[in-house]
Amino acid sequence: MNSLKKIFDRDTWDEIFESISKNRTRTIITSIGVFWGIFIYIALAGSAKGLENGFDEAFSGLSKNSMGIWVQSTSMPYKGFEEGRFPIFELSDVEYLTDRVPEIQYISPGLQAGAFSGSPPLVVRGLKSDNFNLFGNFPDQAKISVIKIYDGGRYINDQDIKYERKVAVIGEGAQERLFDLDEDPIGKYIRINDINFKVIGVEKYSEGDGFGTDSDITIPYSTFAKIYNRGDKFGFMFISGYDYVNPNYLEETIKENLKVRKIIHPEDDKAFGSFNIGSLFESIIKFTRGMVFLSLVVGIATIFAGVIGIGNIMLIAVKERTNELGIRRALGATPGEIKVQIVLESVFLTIIAGIIGIIVGAFLLFLINIGTSGLEDFPFANPTVPLAIVSGAFITMITLGTLIGLIPAERAVSIKPIEALREE
Amino acid sequence: MIEIKNLHKSYEIGASSLHVLKGIDFSVEDGDLVAIMGSSGSGKSTLLNILGMLDTSDTGTYDLDKIRIADMDEKKAANYRNKFLGFVFQSFNLINYKNALENVALPLYYQGVSRKERQKTALTYLDKVGLKDWADHLPSELSGGQKQRVAIARALASNPKVLLADEPTGALDSTTSIEVMALIQKINNEGKTILVVTHEQDIAKMCKRVVHLKDGIIVEDKKIKQNVIKNV
Ligand SMILES: Nc1ncnc2c1ncn2[C@@H]1O[C@H](COP(=O)(O)OP(=O)(O)OP(=O)(O)O)[C@@H](O)[C@H]1O
Ligand SMILES: [Mg+2]
Numbered sequence: 210m211n212s213l214k215k216i217f218d219r220d221t222w223d224e225i226f227e228s229i230s231k232n233r234t235r236t237i238i239t240s241i242g243v244f245w246g247i248f249i250y251i252a253l254a255g256s257a258k259g260l261e262n263g264f265d266e267a268f269s270g271l272s273k274n275s276m277g278i279w280v281q282s283t284s285m286p287y288k289g290f291e292e293g294r295f296p297i298f299e300l301s302d303v304e305y306l307t308d309r310v311p312e313i314q315y316i317s318p319g320l321q322a323g324a325f326s327g328s329p330p331l332v333v334r335g336l337k338s339d340n341f342n343l344f345g346n347f348p349d350q351a352k353i354s355v356i357k358i359y360d361g362g363r364y365i366n367d368q369d370i371k372y373e374r375k376v377a378v379i380g381e382g383a384q385e386r387l388f389d390l391d392e393d394p395i396g397k398y399i400r401i402n403d404i405n406f407k408v409i410g411v412e413k414y415s416e417g418d419g420f421g422t423d424s425d426i427t428i429p430y431s432t433f434a435k436i437y438n439r440g441d442k443f444g445f446m447f448i449s450g451y452d453y454v455n456p457n458y459l460e461e462t463i464k465e466n467l468k469v470r471k472i473i474h475p476e477d478d479k480a481f482g483s484f485n486i487g488s489l490f491e492s493i494i495k496f497t498r499g500m501v502f503l504s505l506v507v508g509i510a511t512i513f514a515g516v517i518g519i520g521n522i523m524l525i526a527v528k529e530r531t532n533e534l535g536i537r538r539a540l541g542a543t544p545g546e547i548k549v550q551i552v553l554e555s556v557f558l559t560i561i562a563g564i565i566g567i568i569v570g571a572f573l574l575f576l577i578n579i580g581t582s583g584l585e586d587f588p589f590a591n592p593t594v595p596l597a598i599v600s601g602a603f604i605t606m607i608t609l610g611t612l613i614g615l616i617p618a619e620r621a622v623s624i625k626p627i628e629a630l631r632e633e
Numbered sequence: 634m635i636e637i638k639n640l641h642k643s644y645e646i647g648a649s650s651l652h653v654l655k656g657i658d659f660s661v662e663d664g665d666l667v668a669i670m671g672s673s674g675s676g677k678s679t680l681l682n683i684l685g686m687l688d689t690s691d692t693g694t695y696d697l698d699k700i701r702i703a704d705m706d707e708k709k710a711a712n713y714r715n716k717f718l719g720f721v722f723q724s725f726n727l728i729n730y731k732n733a734l735e736n737v738a739l740p741l742y743y744q745g746v747s748r749k750e751r752q753k754t755a756l757t758y759l760d761k762v763g764l765k766d767w768a769d770h771l772p773s774e775l776s777g778g779q780k781q782r783v784a785i786a787r788a789l790a791s792n793p794k795v796l797l798a799d800e801p802t803g804a805l806d807s808t809t810s811i812e813v814m815a816l817i818q819k820i821n822n823e824g825k826t827i828l829v830v831t832h833e834q835d836i837a838k839m840c841k842r843v844v845h846l847k848d849g850i851i852v853e854d855k856k857i858k859q860n861v862i863k864n865v
Contacts, residue, residue: 220742231730536726539687541715541743541791543708622707626714627687630726 216549225554235526240562242518243606247563250508250602251570251594256577257500259592264493266590274456275353276485278463279325279445284479288472296471296480300441309466312454315352318446320345320433324425325444332426333400334387341383341426343401345433353449355415362395362410369409369429376432377406382424384411401426404436456487505598512606516559520613523555527617534621535629544622551621555614556607563606567599634795634826635661635684640693642679653679654690655849661795661828666821666859668837669830671846677830678799680846684828685718685797686710698794715743719788721798725780727772733759733783734768740791758786762816778809785816789825796820796827802836814839815862835860 323329
């Protein structure tokens, strides 16, 4: 009988099941290696993916090529100007930049009191009062950084800017300190520097977003400029580029243009301070990519070790079964039939152990996902392992299982039947 | 049935070689029951293994049922063993995780017989050796005599031309030995050619012909009056 045809023969499988199920200890020990390998692999790869998804989620809404830039003081004399000059921004600079840097999508100049300079104004609401950092922003600010407004409220809009409305968006920390617990602050008035402002929204605090705290109060840019008499001068702005723009390039280009505009030495690195989210984000992406890669390497190595373990135990098992295989050959088993049986046993064990590993690994990821879904601070979401990677691992396993199985199989038929029979 | 001429066999042990069979000429008629005797180390098992195609000779010819057995690849040898030869060993050589019925059915599996047919045939042979009721017992649950009877049933299951038994009673007490020999006589009476290696005179006397080996050659070969076993 053709020994390859035996693969599809039910009797062959009966023989294999019998051999596997009636040699339980051997089967279990053999399987644990591969199970462990694939389990570790799935758990690692899934966790890495979950971390990646988690960071993705944490940074979602934040334009990944956004940056902030602010005025410091010059450190080099240039074209008749002394060093130590403070090259304050003007609203006309915004137009200047948008004209020269087409990569810019949004620019949002900002004013502040209390955060970097000046003193935080006193804010009063009924009997409660406290000092809070005050910002004057444009609506576009919400398109550059993550600003989440609680239901029922809104952010600054164009009308607020145009009519210099006395409206305020307050941080959730400010709400706690100024309002009672059961009180809805929307529509209520607070006094900032003795001027009444209507609360239009409560901002949900999100970490890693610029330099805000949970208790900032934001009013329209125009209103701020008027009250504080800033004219068209401002000290910092947020800028975002289009999706295709490299954030580092954007940061550099903007600085170069501003240096020209403000007559600053091209090599003066102290005149402006800046950061870009992209480079921050990039290092995180690199980290998670590294994790994914590491898990791939570790996982494949463990699978490899597992399969080699199977081969090892099969070798021992074949040695242990030398007598049995001798009997089978005395009864008429051809070398092909013996080999097919041993290889199929090896492959079958590998597959079963692998499937169990995948299931248990997936279950663990499922538990981790449930366990972390309530944790806001822990960037972990939807830990999945791509099907391609799972099938890749699977194919690797089967291939290795076959190749490794061939070694003991070859060994089993390489000796004369009588030599096999003599072994006890 | 069996025809061998000038058979030689040596074992290589390290650098030296041990000449075990030194020119055996030997033939067996259809339906014979031959005892092969000789002192320990005289080469009885070696001869039987070559006859059973479990081992190969160095020189000489071997014809089994008029077919020349020479330079066969392992696959072909396996098929010949399966079809023409049945083995019974001193140590039974049953597969310990298979029950009696499965053990008996195994040669049929390698013949490509269907599962149902295998079970049926195996059961017939178990019945023949008086162990029908023990079909689902594992070897570890059987006595020595019962194990040897299962082994005989297994050797017969593929309906071979020749049954080769190497000290089939070597591990059994005298009562059980007689039971097993009675079975062998019964099978022989049905026409099967059987060779039995033994060094017990009593067992040899139950055969029809006795061949004596000494130092690798046949020193005596004679037909005897068979001691037929009755009422066991
Ligand atoms: N595989 C082997 N390698 C080396 N020498 C062997 C091998 N098998 C048998 N011999 C030697 O060949 C000789 C004949 O062995 P064989 O097994 O044929 O004897 P025997 O007549 O069956 O003896 P016994 O009655 O003890 O079973 C012995 O000296 C034995 O040691
Ligand atoms: Mg012997």
